[in-house]
Amino acid sequence: MFVGYVRVSSETDRQNSDLQRDALLAAGVDSRHLFEDRASGARADRAGLAQALAFVRPGDVLVVWKLDRLGRSLTHLIEIVNTLKVNQVAFRSLTEGMDTTTASGELFFHVFGALAQYERALIKERVTAGLASARHRGRIGGRPAAIPSEKLDAIVESLRSGMSKAAVCRTFGVKRTTLIDTLRRIGALELTATSRGQRNRAILECHSTTRLSA
Numbered sequence: 001m002f003v004g005y006v007r008v009s010s011e012t013d014r015q016n017s018d019l020q021r022d023a024l025l026a027a028g029v030d031s032r033h034l035f036e037d038r039a040s041g042a043r044a045d046r047a048g049l050a051q052a053l054a055f056v057r058p059g060d061v062l063v064v065w066k067l068d069r070l071g072r073s074l075t076h077l078i079e080i081v082n083t084l085k086v087n088q089v090a091f092r093s094l095t096e097g098m099d100t101t102t103a104s105g106e107l108f109f110h111v112f113g114a115l116a117q118y119e120r121a122l123i124k125e126r127v128t129a130g131l132a133s134a135r136h137r138g139r140i141g142g143r144p145a146a147i148p149s150e151k152l153d154a155i156v157e158s159l160r161s162g163m164s165k166a167a168v169c170r171t172f173g174v175k176r177t178t179l180i181d182t183l184r185r186i187g188a189l190e191l192t193a194t195s196r197g198q199r200n201r202a203i204l205e206c207h208s209t210t211r212l213s214a
Contacts (some may be wrong), residue, residue, distance in 0.1 A: 004029035005052045006036040007069045020065040066095040081173035146178045
């Protein structure tokens with residue numbers, strides 16, 4: 001059985017699906033087995049497509065007027081057709097003449113798969129090259145530091161001098177959670193405990209000196 005899927009990008013009346021519907025009906029799709037979406041191809045949550053994929057059964061053929069009516073990307077298109085293949089459902093695109101029930105159509109699809117893999121490899125290569133170039137220029141990728149390096153240096157020195165975390169937050173205008181996260185990231189979280197220990201020892205030494213003097 002032929003099952004048709006139709007999609008137009010606009011939800012207004014400026015676009016209609018008559019051209020696609022006529023082509024699918026002429027190809028042998030029963031009007032009762034047509035599913036339609038009025039949504040951008042970039043959207044993943046297309047109700048009509050979900051219904052069509054749930055409706056098809058082994059031995060059926062999912063038919064579209066054109067490849068870009070189905071997938072939101074080449075990778076997504078290949079993913080859909082692979083799922084159909086696993087479920088023993090064939091795929092046919094009228095404009096491109098692609099039909100997975102034929103040997104040439106199967107070959108055509110494998111070429112598409114190779115192109116998608118090549119595209120992913122190129123993207124990965126460009127990202128890697130861009131990061132390397134940024135590092136060479138002293139720029140590190142990722143989210144900007146929550147506390148600038150100059151301020152962080154002053155904070156660390158203050159903690160080493162015995163200043164409490166609360167005082168540091170008030171003095172430098174940083175949130176306590178940000179301070180803790182940053183100290184943990186640079187491996188300096190123990191500074192707060194060390195500073196408190198140093199301050200307590202200093203107090204004890206002061207008290208001991210006072211008693212001895214008396």
